[in-house]
Amino acid sequence: MEFVIKYFQALVMLTADMAPYLLFGFLVSGILKVAIPPNLLTRYMGKSNLQSVTNASLLGIPLPLCSCGVLPAGISLYKNGASKGASVSFLISTPQTGVDSLLVTYSMLGLPFALLRPVAALFTGILGGVLTNKLEKEKIPDPRPVADEGLPKRKFSLKALLHYAYIEMVGDIAKWLTIGLLIAALITVLVPDNFFNEFALSGITGMLLILVVSIPIYVCATSSVPIAAVLLMKGLSPGAMLVFLMAGPATNAATMTVIGKNLGRTTLTIYLASLIAGSLIFGLLIDYLMPANWFHPLINMVGEHQHNILPSWISYGSALLLAGFITYSFLQKISFKKNTNMDQNTDTTSLPYILLSVEGMTCNHCKATVENGISKLTDVEMAQADIENNTLKVFGKNLDLGQLEKTITGLNYIYKGRIK
Secondary structure (H helix, E strand, O other), X not given: OHHHHHHHHHHHHHHHHHHHHHHHHHHHHHHHHHHOOOOHHHHOOOOOOHHHHHHHHHHHOOOOOOOOOHHHHHHHHHHOOOOHHHHHHHHHHHHHOOHHHHHHHHHHHOHXXXXXHHHHHHHXXXXXXXXXXXXXXXXXXOOOOOOOOOOOOOOOOHHHHHHXXXXXXXXXXXXXXXXXXXXXXXXXXXOOOOHHHHOOOOHHHHHHHHHHHHOOOOOOOOOHHHHHHHHHHOXXXXXXXXXXXXXXXXXXXXXXXXXXXXHOHHHHHHHHHHHHHHHHHHHHHHHXXXXXXXXXXXXXXXXXXXXXXXXXXXXXXXXXXXXXXXXXXXXXXXXXXXXHHHHHHOOOOOOOEEEEEEEOOOOHHHHHHHHHHHHOOOOOXXXXXXXXXXXXXXXXXXXXXXXXXXXXXXXXXXXXXXXO
């Protein structure tokens, strides 16, 4: 019982630390998403030069896109005129940061880490883009109209802004944010203090270990912060923790598969090498050249905040509000899944349909991209994507499976065939 109480206390404190900054970050992210025209990125990323690569990193750093959400946007940019180097730069730098994750980093890890994360993302993005331009010579296509696949158009309105910020974006990261907090609280309670120091897992050894663990798994930029803060408290070096904050959000097995398929194995190798080299360089820089007292978590072992920037009522009120948004997101997904299962097992519509297996849909952006792309096809009346079960229900008569497959793969998702 004592363990349960300590675990719950740690979970509540961690959530209260993050919530005010996370909610504000969602708001700023909504402003960025709604205000920036979808074709703006392509306009400044069309050449194989340093300027395009730098523009791609600078424009990508504040955008609220995780490694799954950035894939259709980044691949679409490349297919619609952006250079391969600029596309790689965008794919590397964007998922490492975001306004929301930077604010949470400031809240839990302090200003130095909050400043270093975008600098590291910019460096690795430029490095990957420059190497791609040097090693992957390509003929730049003539300018052509921009298709906004993966970059949905939105009206600039308060309703659209708030809906994206607190419904769509929360829905995209709710699962992983919850998992990150649960893991962080569990580490807080279970892992002994100075664990990494006692087992000689600090320094370069800890960095290499973190790389091996981080590269294949998915951790979003925001949910990685509480885990990193707790690992730092347990003795992991600040440099190794930065490696986790860089490599975790920017890589996972699905990301590597899609990049390799669409941009080639050489580009994938450059992508991974840039992230690995950049994270190790910045990790070593922090551990050996910067003052140690710059880098420390702003929470102690039971989650108490070590600085009182905000009144406690704001922190706990924000935590309740965040919990409400997350709960609503989960209820929406449960309702959607229930309705989808009812549609599959009962005759709820007079329209015939086919059920397809589609992999690579990991967030609401993916869902909207696939549904919108398929719905534009002739003979398609409606499309419903289920990101939990990796299925796509297509309603209509005389549906062309070949055209459906071509459209799905053209949107950078994996068509696995017809289920029924």
